[in-house]
Each structure stands twice: as structure tokens, then as C-alpha cells.
Amino acid sequence: MASLSHPLKPRFLSTPKPKLQTNKCPTKVRMSFQESGPSIAVVGVTGAVGQEFLSVLSDRDFPYRSLKLLASKRSAGKSISFQDRTLTVQELTADSFDDVDIALFSAGGSISKQFGPIAADKGAVVVDNSSAFRMVDGVPLVIPEVNPEAMAGIKIGNKKGALIANPNCSTIICLMAATPLHRHAKVTRMVVSTYQAASGAGAAAMHELELQTREVLEGKPPTCNIFKQQYAFNLFSHNAPVLENGYNEEEMKMVKETRKIWNDMNVKVTATCIRVPVMRAHAESVNLQFEKPLDEDTAREILKTAPGVVVIDDRTSNRFPAPLEVSNKDEVAVGRIRQDVSQEGNHGLDMFVCGDQVRKGATLNAVQIAELLL
Amino acid sequence: MASLSHPLKPRFLSTPKPKLQTNKCPTKVRMSFQESGPSIAVVGVTGAVGQEFLSVLSDRDFPYRSLKLLASKRSAGKSISFQDRTLTVQELTADSFDDVDIALFSAGGSISKQFGPIAADKGAVVVDNSSAFRMVDGVPLVIPEVNPEAMAGIKIGNKKGALIANPNCSTIICLMAATPLHRHAKVTRMVVSTYQAASGAGAAAMHELELQTREVLEGKPPTCNIFKQQYAFNLFSHNAPVLENGYNEEEMKMVKETRKIWNDMNVKVTATCIRVPVMRAHAESVNLQFEKPLDEDTAREILKTAPGVVVIDDRTSNRFPAPLEVSNKDEVAVGRIRQDVSQEGNHGLDMFVCGDQVRKGATLNAVQIAELLL
Numbered sequence A, B: 001m002a003s004l005s006h007p008l009k010p011r012f013l014s015t016p017k018p019k020l021q022t023n024k025c026p027t028k029v030r031m032s033f034q035e036s037g038p039s040i041a042v043v044g045v046t047g048a049v050g051q052e053f054l055s056v057l058s059d060r061d062f063p064y065r066s067l068k069l070l071a072s073k074r075s076a077g078k079s080i081s082f083q084d085r086t087l088t089v090q091e092l093t094a095d096s097f098d099d100v101d102i103a104l105f106s107a108g109g110s111i112s113k114q115f116g117p118i119a120a121d122k123g124a125v126v127v128d129n130s131s132a133f134r135m136v137d138g139v140p141l142v143i144p145e146v147n148p149e150a151m152a153g154i155k156i157g158n159k160k161g162a163l164i165a166n167p168n169c170s171t172i173i174c175l176m177a178a179t180p181l182h183r184h185a186k187v188t189r190m191v192v193s194t195y196q197a198a199s200g201a202g203a204a205a206m207h208e209l210e211l212q213t214r215e216v217l218e219g220k221p222p223t224c225n226i227f228k229q230q231y232a233f234n235l236f237s238h239n240a241p242v243l244e245n246g247y248n249e250e251e252m253k254m255v256k257e258t259r260k261i262w263n264d265m266n267v268k269v270t271a272t273c274i275r276v277p278v279m280r281a282h283a284e285s286v287n288l289q290f291e292k293p294l295d296e297d298t299a300r301e302i303l304k305t306a307p308g309v310v311v312i313d314d315r316t317s318n319r320f321p322a323p324l325e326v327s328n329k330d331e332v333a334v335g336r337i338r339q340d341v342s343q344e345g346n347h348g349l350d351m352f353v354c355g356d357q358v359r360k361g362a363t364l365n366a367v368q369i370a371e372l373l374l
Helices: A048-059 A109-121 A169-185 A203-217 A249-262 A296-304 A359-372 B048-059 B109-121 B169-185 B203-217 B249-262 B296-304 B359-372
Strands: A039-043 A066-071 A079-082 A085-088 A102-105 A125-128 A162-165 A187-195 A268-272 A281-290 A309-311 A332-339 A348-356 B039-043 B066-071 B079-082 B085-088 B102-105 B125-128 B162-165 B187-196 B268-275 B281-290 B309-311 B332-339 B348-356
Touching: A039 A048, A039 A109, A048 A079, A048 A359, A066 A079, A066 A085, A102 A109, A102 A359, A109 A125, A109 A162, A125 A359, A169 A187, A169 A249, A169 A281, A169 A296, A169 A309, A169 A332, A169 A348, A169 A359, A187 A249, A187 B187, A203 B203, A249 A268, A268 B281, A268 B348, A281 B268, A296 A309, A296 A332, A296 A348, A348 A359, A348 B268, B039 B048, B039 B109, B048 B079, B048 B359, B066 B079, B066 B085, B102 B109, B102 B359, B109 B125, B109 B162, B125 B359, B169 B187, B169 B249, B169 B281, B169 B296, B169 B309, B169 B332, B169 B348, B169 B359, B187 B249, B249 B268, B296 B309, B296 B332, B296 B348, B348 B359
Parallel strands: A039 A066, A039 A102, A102 A125, A125 A162, A187 A268, A309 A332, B039 B066, B039 B102, B102 B125, B125 B162, B187 B268, B309 B332
Antiparallel strands: A079 A085, A187 A281, A281 A348, A332 A348, B079 B085, B187 B281, B281 B348, B332 B348
């Protein structure tokens, strides 16, 4: 049995299973192995996100008649336990997608670019976690609670499959909270500053943060393999390449993906993306400008009934969303909801949002997309 | 000799002495013990900031003819080494300020409220690091690089002393970078999200962050004395009390102090203040709106010549300001300077600012104020 150890098991590095009271995500389906279920493939199954895909599929009793685990040649032959069976990892090839209904891709952009269209040609609906197709015209970019209508007409079992893109983690987490308010009062401008966890850079980055922290506490020089600088007890601008306009790619994803998901080319977004020494949940400080007035009490009530969102906004005890509290949880938490004192006439709000980067920021959202296909 | 150990000595928790190439702070004075120098008192000398006061006075060869170390009754009698002498801590009383020219206060707001006016009545110029007098009419709130004119007319050696307030750390660090741009293009609105270090909550908070981190890595429950929740590998809304408008006190300090320091009651500011697991330097994501157009190249050139500011803005190698790089340093670092894509016609900029909370955020700024008196 291959070791596919998860760096996040220690109790206080991240918290276990969801316990927040919340509105359930709307598309949950209670099933598991079923003759009538779809055949599923998970591409990139040995990575951190691939492993979490299996965990989410199992947690949500996702129905399937077959489950194919795909990875690079190097990982082929490894065994993975799933529910009460042991499955063998197969090498990803052009022939992997015969008789696959839904293919969950998380093996990086270049693998998606190469094999996504092949899978779709063979009739699979590809839910791709990379950025490869997000901004491609005709490829729906979907958060199930936000814009399920974007994937209207896409079905499994067609001869011709389809590509659906999973948005970037920071975009998903921000829009889970911003969209219900946008629907009510129309967001015209959004200023976002992120506090992003190690998990966004993969399991190796999480391991490095832990290793470095141990080293620093022992007075040793920190091992810097994944990032060029010390991460323990530090923070830095997101490691994505910086573009000609001075924004990094992570930031421009938030700008562009928001426009596509909201189908609103006029919404103004700016973002500053920062990596902080936290394991697996992102936080975001979000300043909103609205076309119509929206007071904070109405906003709070809207968010309390928003699917997949939980409000943590206790001013008396100073209890608000924090990454550790949402780690390993499905819901996006929102708090610090307040009328922006820098804007006139109830046209602005500030809020603070936290969500698990690996779950709602990636795998859960993709699995929810797959659930919409059932 | 009392143990006044400093929690920040380990090499990789924070970095040693300044090595950044920079414009020197403008008021530096190269002197030390001098018959003609002022007599100095440091109030709250046994605290983390009090200790850093001594370090900054020594580093800057601040001239003095006598140095009085004051603290609570409990600390009276302790010995402290300063330069090549051993000084004894004296109990702070109403009689402590006879023949004191400059009193540097950092013993909390209630001590400042009680003893600050007494010291001023006896002829001392009080430079107070607490929030006690910051918003009091007639008390200058000063960042020497920003508004030295606010303390015009205040001199040492007068029969009647004066109170001068040191701004809040987050305000100082933000305005060091924002003011040179404000002078050029007039800031009309500023949206700030902070990434604040443990040091702002005192030495005990820094110790707790280190202790908790060790505990978490050993799989033990974290000790939560200073903060109500786990700080290691986590972040949370600033611990300051939340006011009726939903902002916490730390955030409203940024809003109000900016107006007073810029002497501009119309400038709009909103802030979200977050505590991150970093030891002693704050970071801030700052979005600016200007009355007049200001392009990013001009902004960068302005900041390159701004006193006490260093520009770290290397897009190619993704090198930007980070807390660890400015820890124990005098300069505020600024980078990620870019035209805001969410604003029209060069009327907006984003930037990321880092500064040592204990130094420029507190002690250095106060000592620079004292230097203006010489």
C-alpha cells in the first residue's frame, strides 16, 4: 500500500470534521456505490487535492458504478483504500476515458490542457480544477451556489462530453459571501486582500511550513525549497508570477473570474494576494461598494440564509471567522460585517471571509458541480 | 541584575540589525552622554517597548545628561545595563519629573493619563506612546517624517512642558508610505487591511505565540492566556474591543489618527485589522484613491526618495516587503506598487507596506520626536 500521507492530520494544525451550524450546501446527494451511478475518474489522485477528492466523494456518498484512479506513470500500480475497497492507480493515457461519465481533474494545467479535451471528446464531463480552461469562452466557470445556470444543458451520458472549470480557491471563497449581497444590491467595486494558506501551493508547501517552523524554533536556518524565503513566522506576496500590470496571476484570477462568474464585465475588482503561515484555510478582507444601498443588518440576514455560508459575527465576545475554525469544513464563514465608514449612504460594507482552501476552495466545489450533473 | 529577557533574539524569529539600503531618517543625531544634553526619563522601562526605547536611544547616540528609568513599585530597585553603566529602576511617583526635560512614556494609557499631565506641569515634554492623548485637541500627534510642524513651538527647558502623542503603530507604518503620495496627488479614500504581529500585544503575546507553536508541533493543546483562541498557524480579527459601529478600536485609530495627522477631516479611511502569527513587524495592504492622477512610476520615484522609506518592488524575482525582512529595522518598506485596475484614469494605486511594530511603530518614532526637540 503506497503511503499517501496527509500533512494536515495533527490536531492543532487544523481542526477535524465540520461542526458549524449552517445552511447545508444545496446539492448534497445521499448515495454511494450504485449500478445506476455514473462512472467516475479522478485524475491526479495521488496529489493533495486528488486525495481530498476521494475524501469528499466518500463524505458525500457520491453515487458511482465505477471509480478509476488516474495519475502519472510514476504512481501507476500504487494501491489506495477507498471506502472498503482497495483500488489500484492506473497510468493516465489517451485511452483512460473510455466509458467515463465524469472526470475530476487535478493534475495541473498542462495535464488538463492535454487530456481534458480528449476526455470530453470521449463523452466525459470534465470538471477541471486547474486554471487551463477557466477563461475560455464556452467553458462554464461554476460555483454551484452562485451560477449553476452556467452549466445548463451539460449532461452525462451524451456522446459528446464537456469541459467545466472550477474557479480559483480565492475567488470561490470570496464570491460565496459576496454573491448573495451582489444579488441584493449589485456590487460595483470590490477591494480584496487575502491571507492565503500553505495548502494552495500543495502538500509540499504545507510540509515545508511545518519543517521550517520546527527549524526556526530550534534556531536552525529554515529549509527553503518551495518558496524562496522563510515562511515560518513570516508572510509574503503570493508566489504566482507577476504580470506586466504589476498584479500577480492569483490576483488577476480574482479580477477576471469574478466578472465571468457574475456575467458582469463592468464589475471592478482589485486584489492583493498574500501568503500567510497558516495550513489550509484562506481568509479574505473584502471591501464592497454597491449600486443600491444595503445596510449591515440586512446584509447579515441575507448571509445567514445563504447556502454554504455560515455567519460568525459576535462583536461582544470578539468572535469572528478564523482559518483554523473552518479548516476541514465545507462552509465558508463570514463576519466583521459592518457599514463601511469611508462610503456614504449605506453604499459600502466591509467583511472578513474564511474558507477551507482544499475543500470548498477546490474539491468540494468540483464535487458539487458533479452532483449537479446527476 | 534583573532578567529583562527579550523574546525576539532567536535568529530566525526576527532578523538582526538594519542592512537595507535606504534614505536615512532625517532627524538622526550623533551624540551620547553630554553635559549639555537634556535629562531623559523612560516611563515603563521594564516592558518590551521600554526596553526597546533604551536600545533605540543607544543606537541613535541620543544625547543626554541624565537618564532616569521609571517603572511600577514592583520593578523598582532592578538594575539595567545601559551603554557601559548600570542604572537602577526607580518607582514612578508624582515627584519623578523634577528636572526632567523629556519623558518617554510607554506604561499604558492609565499611567499616561495619571502621570503625563504631572510631568508636563513640571516642565517636561512628554512623548507618550499610549492612546491616552492622541485625539485630544491641542496635543500634537506626530510622525516626524510626516507632520513635524504639528509640534512647532514646543521646546525643552520651558517652565511649562507639553504633551506630544505617538500615533498607533499601524497608522505610523501606513502613513510613512501613503503621505508622500498624498502630498503629490491628495488621497481621498484609503482601504487598509492589516497583517499585525504579536508584538503589538506585548512581549507576553510573543512568548505565547512561540510557546503555542511548540505545543502544536508536539500535538499538545495550545496555551491560550493572552488571546482566547489558538494563534499558532492561525490568524484572527484584532483583539481590540469592537465598537458600536462594528469597527474595532485598532481600526478606528487608523481612521481618526490619519485625519488628525494629515489635518484633513475629509479623508475617507476604512481598515480591517487582523492579527497574524508573525513576531514583530506589521504588514498592510493599502488601496488608495487620489484626487489627482498619479501613475505608478511617479509613485515609485516619490517613494524612493521619501525619508524613512525603502522601496522593495522587484516584479521579476517576486521580491517585495515581508515582515521578517524589516524586523529590527528602522525603515518602512513598500512594494507591490501598481495602478489599481478597479479605478479609472490613474486615480488609484495598490501597495503593500511592512514596518517593525516595536521600532518605527513605537519607540523609534517617539525618539525621533524627541530628537526634533533638540
